[in-house]
Amino acid sequence: xxxxxxxxxxxxxxxxxxxxxxxxxxxxxxxxxxxxxxxxxxxxxxxxxxxxxxxxxxxxxxxxxxxxxxxxxxxxxxxxxxxxxxxxxxxxxxxxxx
Numbered sequence: 001x002x003x004x005x006x007x008x009x010x011x012x013x014x015x016x017x018x019x020x021x022x023x024x025x026x027x028x029x030x031x032x033x034x035x036x037x038x039x040x041x042x043x044x045x046x047x048x049x050x051x052x053x054x055x056x057x058x059x060x061x062x063x064x065x066x067x068x069x070x071x072x073x074x075x076x077x078x079x080x081x082x083x084x085x086x087x088x089x090x091x092x093x094x095x096x097x098x
Contacts, residue, residue, distance in 0.1 A: 019049035
């Protein structure tokens, strides 16, 4: 579980990130979960864009991905959601101390 201080730090890092995963009309699919897993291992911080055709809310999208991958919620702004999970193989982000 990340603290508020760590969440603020991750929000700052995520500000300049581009979206790498897009959720469309099909919702959360196996391919999206695979993309999230790859994203967490390579970048640790993943920004998701929810397309107009998606019938899920940003909360539903975040909850489904959190349950499937064990990641942490960072923020949701508009139709974008940012999630974090420390890489097992190649950790890059050093979180501030609690």
